[in-house]
Amino acid sequence: MAPEPIFSSPPTIHPGDSNDRSLRVxxxxxxxxxxxxxxEGREFSTFSNLLRHQREKSGVVAKAECPVCxxxxxxxxxxxxxxxxxxxxxxxxxxSAE
Ligand SMILES: [Zn+2]
Ligand SMILES: [Zn+2]
Numbered sequence: 001m002a003p004e005p006i007f008s009s010p011p012t013i014h015p016g017d018s019n020d021r022s023l024r025v026x027x028x029x030x031x032x033x034x035x036x037x038x039x040e041g042r043e044f045s046t047f048s049n050l051l052r053h054q055r056e057k058s059g060v061v062a063k064a065e066c067p068v069c070x071x072x073x074x075x076x077x078x079x080x081x082x083x084x085x086x087x088x089x090x091x092x093x094x095x096s097a098e
Contacts, residue, residue, distance in 0.1 A: 031043045031045070032047045033050070036057065064076040066083060068083065068088050068090030069088050069090030070090075071088070
């Protein structure tokens, strides 16, 4: 007489539990982070948001505008030299339009 295999009853599945687990799997995805511009690991919900943030930040950092004449420079040092050496046309009071 061969011993008959004993089948244990299958575990009951609650549909509510399975839904809860699938949600946790989605939330466990690593979020894109920014470690530049002093963000110190700032998290973004999507990667496109991170790219847009970095593009905006790089655009602001790359350009420096003269507060007097409004000339745009690629670097802040160039803007400082422009103002310090008196090359700015806005500093001269040639046009007194008051
Ligand atoms: Zn950043
Ligand atoms: Zn200027």
